Amino acid sequence: xxxxxxxxxxxxxxxxxxxxxxxxxxxxxxxxxxxxxxxxxxxxxxxxxxxxxxxxxxxxxxxxxxxxxxxxxxxxxxxxxxxxxxxxxxxxxxxxxxxxxxxxxxxxxxxxxxxxxxxxxxxxxxxxxxxxxxxxxxxxxxxxxxxxxxxxxxxxxxxxxxxxxxxxxxxxxxxxxxxxxxxxxxxxxxxxxxxxxxxxxxxxxxxxxxxxxxxxxxxxxxxxxxxxxxxxxxxxxxxxxxxxxxxxxxxxxxxxxxxxx
Amino acid sequence: xxxxxxxxxxxxxxxxxxxxxxxxxxxxxxxxxxxxxxxxxxxxxxxxxxxxxxxxxxxxxxxxxxxxxxxxxxxxxxxxxxxxxxxxxxxxxxxxxxxxxxxxxxxxxxxxxxxxxxxxxxxxxxxxxxxxxxxxxxxxxxxxxxxxxxxxxxxxxxxxxxxxxxxxxxxxxxxxxxxxxxxxxxxxxxxxxxxxxxxxxxxxxxxxxxxxxxxxxxxxxxxxxxxxxxxxxxxxxxxxxxxxxxxxxxxxxxxxxxxxxxxxxxxxxxxxxxxxxxxxxxxxxxxxxxxxxxxxxxxxxxxxxxxxxxxxxxxxxxxxxxxxxxxxxxxxxxxxxxxxxxxxxxxxxxxxxxxxxxxxxxxxxxxxxxxxxxxxxxxxxxxxxxxxxxxxxxxxxxxxxxxxxxxxxxxxxxxxxxx
Numbered sequence: 001x002x003x004x005x006x007x008x009x010x011x012x013x014x015x016x017x018x019x020x021x022x023x024x025x026x027x028x029x030x031x032x033x034x035x036x037x038x039x040x041x042x043x044x045x046x047x048x049x050x051x052x053x054x055x056x057x058x059x060x061x062x063x064x065x066x067x068x069x070x071x072x073x074x075x076x077x078x079x080x081x082x083x084x085x086x087x088x089x090x091x092x093x094x095x096x097x098x099x100x101x102x103x104x105x106x107x108x109x110x111x112x113x114x115x116x117x118x119x120x121x122x123x124x125x126x127x128x129x130x131x132x133x134x135x136x137x138x139x140x141x142x143x144x145x146x147x148x149x150x151x152x153x154x155x156x157x158x159x160x161x162x163x164x165x166x167x168x169x170x171x172x173x174x175x176x177x178x179x180x181x182x183x184x185x186x187x188x189x190x191x192x193x194x195x196x197x198x199x200x201x202x203x204x205x206x207x208x209x210x211x212x213x214x215x216x217x218x219x220x221x222x223x224x225x226x227x228x229x230x231x232x233x234x235x236x237x238x239x240x241x242x243x244x245x246x247x248x249x250x251x252x253x254x255x256x257x258x259x260x261x
Numbered sequence: 262x263x264x265x266x267x268x269x270x271x272x273x274x275x276x277x278x279x280x281x282x283x284x285x286x287x288x289x290x291x292x293x294x295x296x297x298x299x300x301x302x303x304x305x306x307x308x309x310x311x312x313x314x315x316x317x318x319x320x321x322x323x324x325x326x327x328x329x330x331x332x333x334x335x336x337x338x339x340x341x342x343x344x345x346x347x348x349x350x351x352x353x354x355x356x357x358x359x360x361x362x363x364x365x366x367x368x369x370x371x372x373x374x375x376x377x378x379x380x381x382x383x384x385x386x387x388x389x390x391x392x393x394x395x396x397x398x399x400x401x402x403x404x405x406x407x408x409x410x411x412x413x414x415x416x417x418x419x420x421x422x423x424x425x426x427x428x429x430x431x432x433x434x435x436x437x438x439x440x441x442x443x444x445x446x447x448x449x450x451x452x453x454x455x456x457x458x459x460x461x462x463x464x465x466x467x468x469x470x471x472x473x474x475x476x477x478x479x480x481x482x483x484x485x486x487x488x489x490x491x492x493x494x495x496x497x498x499x500x501x502x503x504x505x506x507x508x509x510x511x512x513x514x515x516x517x518x519x520x521x522x523x524x525x526x527x528x529x530x531x532x533x534x535x536x537x538x539x540x541x542x543x544x545x546x547x548x549x550x551x552x553x554x555x556x557x558x559x560x561x562x563x564x565x566x567x568x569x570x571x572x573x574x575x576x577x578x579x580x581x582x583x584x585x586x587x588x589x590x591x592x593x594x595x596x597x598x599x600x601x602x603x604x605x606x607x608x609x610x611x612x613x614x615x616x617x618x619x620x621x622x623x624x625x626x627x628x629x630x631x632x633x634x635x636x637x638x639x640x641x642x643x644x645x646x647x648x649x650x651x652x653x654x655x656x657x658x659x660x661x662x663x664x665x666x667x668x669x670x671x672x673x674x675x676x677x678x679x680x
Contacts, residue, residue, distance in 0.1 A: 057625065078632035078633055079632045079633075082633055093630070094629075096630070096648055099644050099647070104631070104644070107636050108634035108636055112635045115635065164634060
């Protein structure tokens with residue numbers, strides 16, 4: 001695979017958490033506008049990939065390289081990665097009582113505007129945008145005044161993640177198990193929101209354990225992650241195959257010592 | 262005994278006014294009280310060196326100071342400048358049912374009542390309370406008549422010019438079924454020393470909304486107290502905001518003297534540099550069916566030190582009491598210090614009482630979450646610190662005060678971050 005025109009290029013990535021190796025030689029190349037699904041059994045390293053790419057403390061890269069738009073992603077702080085266009089939608093969004101959702105969203109948008117050399121958006125303009133985004137993800141406007149994710153249901157938290165994505169307009173979105181804990185109606189709302197954001201200059205990594213989400217968000221490519229490596233890649237039909245057969249046929253040796261999925 | 266105390270006593274002995282019997286009693290007690298040291302439990306973490314060596318002095322010359330303007334707050338102003346009540350800053354006409362006057366100016370009957378009530382709510386164990394009893398030159402009495410609801414808040418400001426010493430005292434009396442909001446505010450310009458004490462008597466079914474802003478910083482010494490007596494079905498809701506200083510000590514006492522009384526106390530303090538803030542909050546449940554909810558939050562940065570002593574005493578007759586005390590602290594630096602001590606003393610057997618105290622560092626997960634959205638680490642820290650305090654600001658019933666204090670606190674957090 002070539003670097004030219006790629007949005008994200010991961011080469012031979014090895015990464016560990018608390019001295020335990022989770023990612024063991026991962027390669028991935030994503031071009032603008034593409035949607036890549038990463039599937040795999042629990043403990044394969046799916047969530048770890050998102051944390052490593054976003055630069056979470058405690059997740060260390062031992063070798064390999066990652067570039068976003070040709071820039072060395074691994075050299076950047078977490079917030080610089082976000083300003084460079086990386087967005088991680090959390091599987092379990094964090095509750096922050098006392099910080100209003102509106103304040104949080106505006107601080108995020110302003111930080112990214114500042115990085116682009118733009119001025120902070122006026123409160124009135126931002127409120128208009130935020131209200132429109134609320135409407136689009138089907139969250140009552142009152143949620144802007146509440147503490148970040150405070151007391152939100154699982155579905156509301158995922159819609160709040162989606163709202164952040166709408167407002168931040170990232171180049172690369174990593175959706176970490178966005179389907180977990182959602183009923184079918186909530187799943188559809190989130191999927192529609194994601195689909196509305198698909199465009200020629202925005203790419204997605206959809207991390208999921210189940211094929212169900214991919215009925216709604218159609219991937220261009222499907223990769224199977226097992227024991228820290230991509231063991232198989234294909235088109236959308238691979239997901240259906242996995243649904244029918246499970247993951248066991250891909251795992252030569254079961255990973256007994258993995259931390260998380 | 263400290264040199265300062267000796268000089269204070271000498272000054273007090275020279276005062277002869279309507280409060281003479283009370284002042285003499287306080288001086289008697291002071292003569293028997295040992296000057297607190299590190300071995301004195303109530304002052305263990307709060308050394309009195311700044312008082313012992315303070316050069317602050319009584320300034321008798323007239324100084325023009327006026328309280329800060331708070332947008333959208335139209336308060337009835339009770340202003341003390343360097344300990345002297347400034348009658349000129351009090352409105353000429355007050356709402357019907359509200360009276361505010363110097364104790365010395367009351368008629369004989371009112372003065373006799375005020376004398377009887379003086380220093381009956383504030384416990385005698387507070388040494389600076391006794392000093393205030395003996396030295397407070399202008400004692401102001403605020404009273405609300407039975408059943409009257411005063412919508413305009415009363416703001417009591419203690420203003421100090423550079424290097425000044427002041428001892429202010431207010432008695433607030435809410436008659437049965439009345440309603441009042443009182444804001445206590447201390448503004449000092451440096452190297453000052455003040456004791457500011459207010460006693461509240463809240464009669465049956467009366468409601469008090471209370472604020473105390475102790476935003477003195479730097480080289481000011483502030484030792485004071487707010488003391489509340491609640492009768493049957495009386496309610497109070499108090500918010501305390503404190504910044505530290507060389508020495509800041511606040512004592513609050515809430516006494517459930519009647520049944521079915523309801524007390525809420527939310528206190529927050531934010532310390533930086535080498536500041537110290539010490540809050541001793543005592544709740545006495547002397548009667549049955551009372552309710553207390555206390556939330557105290559503190560953030561300490563740099564080398565600052567916070568002290569919290571939260572005592573809830575449930576007397577043997579105070580059955581069916583509900584009392585909750587929650588103290589959460591956030592440490593922003595390895596060199597900052599928090600000394601917290603919740604004390605529950607329960608002698609009744611049918612009560613619900615809970616307490617918790619935690620000391621934590623900033624939530625790393627929340628910090629990471631904010632960073633993944635592009636917010637810088639330092640800005641994220643400020644937001645999270647602010648959030649920790651903002652939960653209590655959101656509970657302030659007076660919106661104008663909440664809107665006023667929010668940016669002041671935000672600014673303080675931004676300063677804390679620079680270091």
